[in-house]
Structure formats: C-alpha cells, structure tokens
Amino acid sequence: MKRRTFINNISKASLGVVAVPHFNILKSKPKMYNTIIGHGDFKYKVHKSWGDLDRTVTPVKNCHEMVMDSKGRLIMVGDDVHNNVLIYDKSGKLLDSWGIRYKGGHGLSLWNDGSDDFLFICDTKGSVIKTTTDGRELMLIGHPSEYGAYEKDAVFKPTESAVGPNGDIYIADGYGSNYILQFTKDGEFIRKIGEGRGTGENQFQTAHGVCIDYRGKGDPTLLITSRAANCFKRFTLDGKFIEQINLPGAFVCRPVIHNKNLYSGVCWSSEIDYVEGDKNTHPYNINPKSGFVTILDEKGKVISNPGGTQPKYRNGKLQRMVQEQPIFNHCHDVCVDDDENLYVCQWNANKAYPIKLERV
Template structure:
C-alpha cells in the first residue's frame, strides 16, 4: 500500500466516524506537547532526514559498545560496524536494526572500516590504532596484517604509527591513513608490498596534514579516480592523484570532518565537532573538545564540492563564493565519527565519545 493510499484510508475512516456522530479526539496535549525525536526533521534543501535514534540499540550486557567508530554496507545490504569494545569489535545489522552477527575480541583500537569487493567476494579492512591494518573476511577470518611501516622501509622504528582508515584503489592497492600517528598516507599493493608514502607529514602546507583521519577513492570521474584525504584539524579534505600528487583543498570552515564517504554524486562526512575558534599556523589556540564538546553534525557536499546540507548543523551559507563557518545548530549528536549511506539514501551515524550509544538512523524524506 502506498503512503498516499494509507493517508486516504485514514481520511475516509475519520470522515465516516464524524458522519456517524463520533468525535475522534487526537492523543496529544496541545499546550505542552513536544515533538518526539523521531518526528524531528533535520537538514536543509533536498537533503532532509527524520531521526531514528533507537535504530541500532542492543542489550549492552550482551553486545556492548564503547565507541561506534565506522560503518559500511556490504553487497547483501547488511550494515557492518566496527568499534573498540573487545567483547565484539564488529556488529552486523540488517536494515531494520536487528543484530545478525558479532565478532572480534582483540582490536583494542578498532577504528577504521572499509569494504572492498574483488568481483566475487566482500572483504573488510580494519584499522586498529594500536598499530596495525587487518584484512578479513566478513565472518572475521584474518587474511593479511600490515604492521609498523619500519618493517617495509617506510618509517624509522621510533616513528609513531596509529592507522585510522584505509581505501582500496581500482587495482586493489591499499591506502592507509596514519591519522593518529605520523600523518602520512601509505600505499601498498594488494599483496601488501610497500609502494610509497603520500604527503609530507604533519604541517600546514598543501601536501601536509593535521590529523589525516580518513581516506577514500573518489571515482565519480570514472576516467580520473583520485584520493581524498581528511585533514581534520585543518577543517578540510585534500585531493591527491593515486600516485600522491597534491591537487586541491576542499575547505570546510568550522567543521572537524572525519572520513569522506561517497554515495552517487555526493560526498558525506561526519563532523566530530565544530568550533568558532580560528587557527594560527594550523593550530587551535585551545583544544577543540574543551571549548566545543559534543558539537557534531553531518555535512553533505554535491559533485561540485558545494555544501548542500548540514543535518544537525547550521545551514550552509556562501558569501562571495566562500563557504562561511559551519557549527552545530541542534544538540542531537555528540561527535559524529562516521556515516554510512544505504541504497535508499538513509544515513547511519556512528558516534565517538557519546555515552556508548549505538548507531543512529537518519531516514531520508
């Protein structure tokens, strides 16, 4: 039954009762009523959403979470989440929010999750910020582990390596963002052989990063795929060629974005927090989580890198072609760490440091 048919039946039923002398009293208090959260609509323009905050809730005594870090959708339409609670690093949901499976007991820094299909099978790439990247099957069987880059001649032994995200290139090359470590993107073959370092470490130059938190392959131009890398503390994404040549910066003032997520022509990202504080040489004058805690939202860009909606955030505003600072507008989210978009363009939001909450669903309307 379509929505129009359902509404029509409700209307005819109410009309029939009125004709019979029956007065139907709606069940709400007109003076003191407040909209329920699932009735709240957030976002702007063509990208508006209804909140389902309890979508992924489970029994914390059986399947607890600490931080819901990232989520992907597999080829069967299942929603797969990684976190850092070693009772169950990985939770697998169906689209209704029902738990289908859980596994993972050793990824203490379970943080990044990417999915790649080789043409026949789905594989997961998990980044553990304790110092490794692990390729697994969907049921958790480990197939490859990449450890400290000094093993491959990329780092010195004392260099920090705390990987946060991976992306898989068109030929199967593995790109690892060392977002909490030495601020490079490391490129490996699909067999795990080191190719190169991308970027020039921590800093504010075009080819440098301030928290290289996320990475993805932008294949919207099928003839010219590129690499998008987060520079979170610089409030931007940076684009590189697949061989590591810097191309451009996409500035997102005020928004401490996590990894870029592509769906169709659009780019989505969780904003971990937002800030009114300006930078001096790429560094904030005070730590963002102490000045603007729990100030996350979601941001959406079109194929021209124009911000078109900020669910939970202030409406995007451009002045003389320049994007103005974006901030949290509604206190719905704490720290949006990742988003996953399903085939119906609903968004699933994972949060860090958010009182051990499970993923939230935003239903596209």
C-alpha cells in the first residue's frame, strides 16, 4: 500500500480527531504546525521551519519564487542582496547561494535547452537576466525603449518570465505597464501582448505572472495572471485572447503547471471586490496576511485550497475563496517537486524562509 493511501485511510478512520498545533517556545525557532491542510486528494502536512537558515549568514527579506532544476535541487530567488539566490536540497539543507545585485529580485523561471538548465531572473528595478544555475550572467534585457517597445518614460518593472517551445522569452511587466513582452531567444523584440492595464478582455490588472501551458490537445498557450482581477487569462503564443479563468476572492500570483494541474500562491484574499483605482478596496488595506495556495485541475476547476476555504461551485460558478487557516501571510509562489510536495515562498512575511507542504 502506498504511503499516501495509507495515511488517507487512517484519516478516514479517525474522523473528528483534530491535530493540535505545536508551538516551540524558543524565539530562535519559528512555529511548527503539525496539522493537515487542503481538500479532497490534495492534502498536505505543514513543515513551517523546513527552509530555516542562519540569518546572520544567509538572510532573506522576501522569498519571492522557487523552481526545481533537473538535478532535483530547489532554487529560490529573493531581494536580499547578501544572497539573492538560495539553493536547497529536498531536506531543506542549503547547497549554495549567490547573487548580490538584484535589489528587486522577484521572478524566477527555469529553462532547459535540451542539455543544460538556465535561469531567468526578473528584477523589478528594470531588467531580466539569463544566468547559469551557478550565477554566471549570459544575457540581460533592459528597458523596452531600447528595443522600440516603450517610450523612454514608460514604467518597466518586470515580475515574471516564461520561455516558449522555440526559445522565445515572454516577460510580464506586472508592476509596470502591464504588457507581456515577447522576445526571441537571442533577445530581439517581437511584440507586445495585451493592451496594458485595465479591465478589458485584452488588459490586465497586475500582470504578475506568465507561464506556458502544454496541457491538453493543440498548441501550447500562455497563461497570464491578472491578480487584482482575481483571474488567469489564456492567450495564444502570438497574443490572441482565448479565455478567462475566474478565481473570486483570490489575488493569485503566477500560474505553475505540474503534470495535469495548475498551482498558484494567493497573495491576499478578500470578501469584497477590488475596484480599479480605489486603494480602499485593495485587500492589503482591508485584509492583509490572508494568503493561501490554490490548485486547479486541467479543466480550470479549483480542487483544493491549502490554507483557504474549501472550493464550492453553485450552478457551475465558483464561489468566493478566502483564507481559512492563519498559516500563511502572503503566498507569493509555490514550487512542486517530483513527489508532489509543495514549497511555498512568501512576501512580506516577517522575513520567513520557504515552507514545505508534504503531500499526504
């Protein structure tokens, strides 16, 4: 019998038993939750101190994003210039660290050219850098005005990138002008995708993330985050709108595809809708520290919300989702390993290191 099946059977046989969180009274160690979160077949045990390190040696400010390379190593980017990049093994042991100049270290994508892994780091201070996994810089894409894509005074604060099947680079200008910029693998500008910030079909309200979706039949597509609009939008690789996946209440970060499912960190959740241009309706002003993780199947249906309310549909329409358990502050990203464990990076979470969610 598989371990996950065994644990699920034990859980079903002991309904009504609630795991009680254990709090370590030593201030030097963060809290550890011995509890199970999630819904349906996607439940997880929280290991809150999995990624903890010596702060005097490898400090962090915000743990923004994480990917797993072809060697099974977990690579994280943050915005502390003592060590922008931390590389862990699955046990939480630090293997390497590097990066001393990415003050806005935010987005991290991994691309394999068929033989080697490469990283794309999005620095919200205004650049996207291609590197080797040991930190050697290979290419830098700067302000889009250098390529004829923007005016010189346009704001450019890239938050995410993705690499297409032919090597084309897609950059989400999520904190800037809210376009998706498409470049060749050699850094030559191709096109802008979308119509900037707004509420229209081809517009985004914080185009925070982008990924290539190879699931299903037909050509791969782009999945693009519209965080303040609580949705993902699907486009063709040349920028034509296909559909919108609504996630009411959930201010999602980038979409992460693993096998047939989509995972995303929810930075905030809210009982009320955000109104474009109205700071008073922003969840950070109303309900900060309200993050969780959301998981969707290949049809775009939410199947689990670890740390959040159970997903419910009425007449086929997804109901509002909010944080239910105060385990996370602001979930900024989620990485999935080959055992389907999750690693959660958080923004504005008291300089917390990544948390592991062990699938059960």
